[in-house]
Amino acid sequence: xxxxxxxxxxxxxxxxxxxxxxxxxxxxxxxxxxxxxxxxxxxxxxxxxxxxxxxxxxxxxxxxxxxxxxxxxxxxxxxxxxxxxxxxxxxxxxxxxxxxxxxxxxxxxxxxxxxxxxxxxxxxxxxxxxxxxxxxxxxxxxxxxxxxxxxxxxxxxxxxxxxxxxxxxxxxxxxxxxxxxxxxxxxxxxxxxxxxxxxxxxxxxxxxxxxxxxxxxxxxxxxxxxxxxxxxxxxxxxxxxxxxxxxxxxxxxxxxxxxxxxxxxxxxxxxxxxxxxxxxxxxxx
Amino acid sequence: xxxxxxxxxxxxxxxxxxxxxxxxxxxxxxxxxxxxxxxxxxxxxxxxxxxxxxxxxxxxxxxxxxxxxxxxxxxxxxxxxxxxxxxxxxxxxxxxxxxxxxxxxxxxxxxxxxxxxxxxxx
Numbered sequence: 001x002x003x004x005x006x007x008x009x010x011x012x013x014x015x016x017x018x019x020x021x022x023x024x025x026x027x028x029x030x031x032x033x034x035x036x037x038x039x040x041x042x043x044x045x046x047x048x049x050x051x052x053x054x055x056x057x058x059x060x061x062x063x064x065x066x067x068x069x070x071x072x073x074x075x076x077x078x079x080x081x082x083x084x085x086x087x088x089x090x091x092x093x094x095x096x097x098x099x100x101x102x103x104x105x106x107x108x109x110x111x112x113x114x115x116x117x118x119x120x121x122x123x124x125x126x127x128x129x130x131x132x133x134x135x136x137x138x139x140x141x142x143x144x145x146x147x148x149x150x151x152x153x154x155x156x157x158x159x160x161x162x163x164x165x166x167x168x169x170x171x172x173x174x175x176x177x178x179x180x181x182x183x184x185x186x187x188x189x190x191x192x193x194x195x196x197x198x199x200x201x202x203x204x205x206x207x208x209x210x211x212x213x214x215x216x217x218x219x220x221x222x223x224x225x226x227x228x229x230x231x232x233x234x235x236x237x238x239x240x241x242x243x244x245x246x247x248x249x250x251x252x253x254x255x256x257x258x259x260x261x262x263x264x265x266x267x268x269x270x271x272x273x274x275x276x277x278x279x280x281x282x283x284x285x
Numbered sequence: 286x287x288x289x290x291x292x293x294x295x296x297x298x299x300x301x302x303x304x305x306x307x308x309x310x311x312x313x314x315x316x317x318x319x320x321x322x323x324x325x326x327x328x329x330x331x332x333x334x335x336x337x338x339x340x341x342x343x344x345x346x347x348x349x350x351x352x353x354x355x356x357x358x359x360x361x362x363x364x365x366x367x368x369x370x371x372x373x374x375x376x377x378x379x380x381x382x383x384x385x386x387x388x389x390x391x392x393x394x395x396x397x398x399x400x401x402x403x404x405x406x407x
Contacts, residue, residue, distance in 0.1 A: 146369070146372055146373040147369065147372060151383070151384075156388065157387055157388045161388075164391065165391035165394060166369065169366055169368070169369055169370055170367075173360060173366065229363045229366060230363075231366075231373050231374070232373070235363075
């Protein structure tokens, strides 16, 4: 049988982050306007495989996704074995700006989901000049913890099993089985304590409720796309952000859940492509 | 309907296999009605309707009957499609030794979703 190759290529980048050497896995496909993609907590850049494999996106965009340190094929920094991983807003911001600079991206479009959607709001507020547009998926200003996060990292509960099971209901009801279980597999593959460490940012450190209204969409356009079936970042929470940020554009995606780009790429693209087209037209004028 | 849980779970070989290290009993409360469910190595061995005087169980799942009804509908609406969605909305209370529940979370989610109409994915 003849093998088929996807147009995605991957490389390992070495760079210093937070004063320590890191080895970061970066993959990309396509040519044109850079589109920098941020994965959800406890997962990795494979969530954007649908975008990277769709010619409607890659004909005009260089789609780039990196695995955050500790995630996917990126390593934790040397010394990790005696540390507790905890993601902070400051680290997350630094990581995105440093990796974008190292790749010499010229004001990329930023797209981020869940924790990536939350940091997208931070970046829209603090670094609007670094991006030509920002797309927040499942982006809310804050999420209250709704289960005991300690269950995500304790020796008597299998980390992969529990992480997959925690998020399984966040996938929308219409997602194709193959994409649903691919999405959950990424969660099942996460390292011990990594999902929990990401949620430190999502549920505690990254709360942006008191500042989100200060986002100025004249400096950087902001698009918000959220799945109807997400009970982690609910449509109401995204609509609250949209209502407090003048000029932002919001879409609630029927039938989709918390991982739109990964759980059902085809359905998601029907919402994303018009946004990319709009951004393309704005940048020309 | 709850009493059909035994047959629906035990009829799913893959689900029973995933629960092969699970031996426990838990209380399922549907409004005011308690059910005691006993599991041995992934198989449900009994589903008993209360009221009970002194039921022993490792944990309990308690929600109003109308919330379970939405959860068990053919296409549950957003916010009712998953045990954790109910917990997030504070309508489902999980109480007791939750290590048993969380270490077999996929099992319990899929087992209870078996009470949806036949032929519907968990």
